[in-house]
Amino acid sequence: MATYYGTNLANYYNYTGSQQLYAYGYGGNDTIWGNTNNDYIDGGDGNDYLYGWSGNDTLWGGNGNDYLDGGTGNDYLGGESGNDTLLGGSGNDTLLGGFGNDSLSGGDGDDRLTGSTSRAFNSLEYDTLAGGSGWDIFVLGESAGNYYQGAGYALITDYNGANDYIQIKSGSLSLSYANLGFGSSALDTAIYQSGDLIGVVQDNTSIALTSYYFQFV
Structure with a gap:
């Protein structure tokens, strides 16, 4: 070595x-x-x-x-503290943004993207997640709770319902559909838990609160 x-x-x-x-x-x-x-x-x-x-x-x-x-x-890429940019490239990658407003891009392969951190829940964090090609998992929370609270949320830019999943803590979830100003003029899907915005799926309104689209933990 x-x-x-x-x-x-x-x-x-x-x-x-x-x-x-x-x-x-x-x-x-x-x-x-x-x-x-x-x-x-x-x-x-x-x-x-x-x-x-x-x-x-x-x-x-x-x-x-x-x-x-x-x-x-x-x-395996870990941004840790700061506003980081993570590029997985080709391969089955794991991307963890950590603390800060991060941009994660999985690239080719089956990737796992976590914009925030499992060590603390963040109320002022804005992360951008792009899975790329492959079967990707966008992680918005774990069994202890979702990562985005208060004003923070994750923006998922290229969700593909045929291949991708969104991991989220189950309970008191709701969806709404509106043009939230991301991407083209198409409608976006906003993901709420107990009225708190935790994620936005850009230019996509085909999502439902079922195990076909979500992994509930």
């Missing part, structure tokens, strides 16, 4: 070796590139750019507004 440890300054590291990479950027606005192996890259603090390339990679953004690109392979 090859290892790389940055400094608290801005680091640039492009690994060209053949071994699996373990890299940690520490502080600073870092740019770190992996290789064709199953790499582990942690940006640490700062606004980081992390690229996994091919292989089944694990990328952690840390604190800051980070850009994570898994490339090909079945990748």
Whole structure:
């Protein structure tokens, strides 16, 4: 295994070796590139750019507004704190935005997208989720509760009812259909729990509160 440890300054590291990479950027606005192996890259603090390339990679953004690109392979991407952009690329990826207003794009493959975090429920978080092609799961909550409360919600931009599911905590759910100003002029579906908006499905009104569209937990 090859290892790389940055400094608290801005680091640039492009690994060209053949071994699996373990890299940690520490502080600073870092740019770190992996290789064709199953790499582990942690940006640490700062606004980081992390690229996994091919292989089944694990990328952690840390604190800051980070850009994570898994490339090909079945990748795990965690934005953590900050307003992060996560790109899964091809493969069956798991994307976790964490704290902040995040943009998640699964790309090709069967992906699992969680904009918020299972560690705390957030009332001021606005996340954008795009699954891409494949059978995708958009996670809006778990059995302990839904992730979006108060003014926060998740915007799902490309839901496909034939392939995709929305995971949500069951109980006191309702849907409404209106043009909420997202995407084209088509109607959107708003998902409420106990009157609180937790999600919007853009340009889609074919959804019903059944197990065909939702995974209730």
